[in-house]
Amino acid sequence: MQKPLLMQPIWKTKGQSPILTDDAFDIFVWSDFALSRLFIESAEPNPTTISRLTRSTARLARILYEISTQRKTNIFQIYTEMAFEHQTDKEFAVNGGITRNYMKSSRRWTPIMKQDCLKEIILGGGEKLLSPERRFDQTVYFTLGQHL
Template sequence: MDLVMINRATNENLIGLEVKLTALPDNTTKKEPEDKYSCEIVVRPPTICFLACSICELFPTDQEKIALRKILNTVPKINHWNEVGEVLPHYAKIEAAIGQIARSLYQKQTPLIMQPVWKMKDGKLADDCLDVFVWSNLAVLQMCYSNGNVSNTEISRFQRTLIWIYLMLKDFVDYDTFDYIRIIKDHSFQNANDKAFSIPGKSSWRLLNCAELTHPRIKKDEIKNVILGGGQNLLSPERRFDAVIVNSPDLFD
């Protein structure tokens, strides 16, 4: 779900956010101790387009684009970007270039994903059940870094995402625009394009770990103050959280 935040005084659009409701724990952490619970995070290709656009916005002038182009040009010329064998030998430099760009922008990073979490315990909604995390554009970028675990023959979804971003930024500095649909379609590298990448809870825990992940701040007895006017009776329980609410009428007693 997408959300646009607006200045209520001026009706000015401030920022667009993608909202990802996630269950805590996920399948990979449900047998772990409670302080090791975490959520799966799935990132779709349109999010990568929004991420690239958020970076492009920070290079509005010709002089700034020249600086961005200089970083991108540290990657040797690749003639056939859709061929794994041509891209992989230069992947380390692609990763390094994107990393250098991110380091130059860390003080200008902006929110990109809002991640509400809902927590279950012993098959029921936990007493401390709701909280929200916000990921910046550069934080989502950081999810893709592999800590040197790179194949010699295949391009992973994480690597592919950084390549997509590189190509979007390169087209931006060369042509002032980029066709994200074409870039994603032509550079699948034998991976399906239904998602850019996903991170299971065991991997996302190191990024999310904090007191609020173990004990979310909103208690379940506050849900009746969030869903008002009998709204719970209008839910169609097609999703897990909706089903939990519909099957927990005691929350509204």
């Protein structure tokens, strides 16, 4: 009953260095259920404050409730009404320590695409799309610097 929902690119570096491994790139596909579970399991209940992850989970629950009962939802309205007196521009961010529990595939350790496909990823303006991923920008810089 699960459906593909989100594609997440991954890249692998040599240990803690910013240099790409030979088997460097792959992509994981999150199902609707797996992503929902990630939200729910990441929420941190606290009686005195509400964390960003908990806000995200509450919003997701309301969105899913409205879709299941009304067959539609107004996401903008939900974000506005459920701000909990916090900013809403940074919604749901989790690090690899959390997501790796869900990515139990041998391809996480040995990605399918080689380092040399980097040129195909960034040529033709693709590098402009990488700017939010500063760590990946750094990895590209150091990896290409190795080959110059």
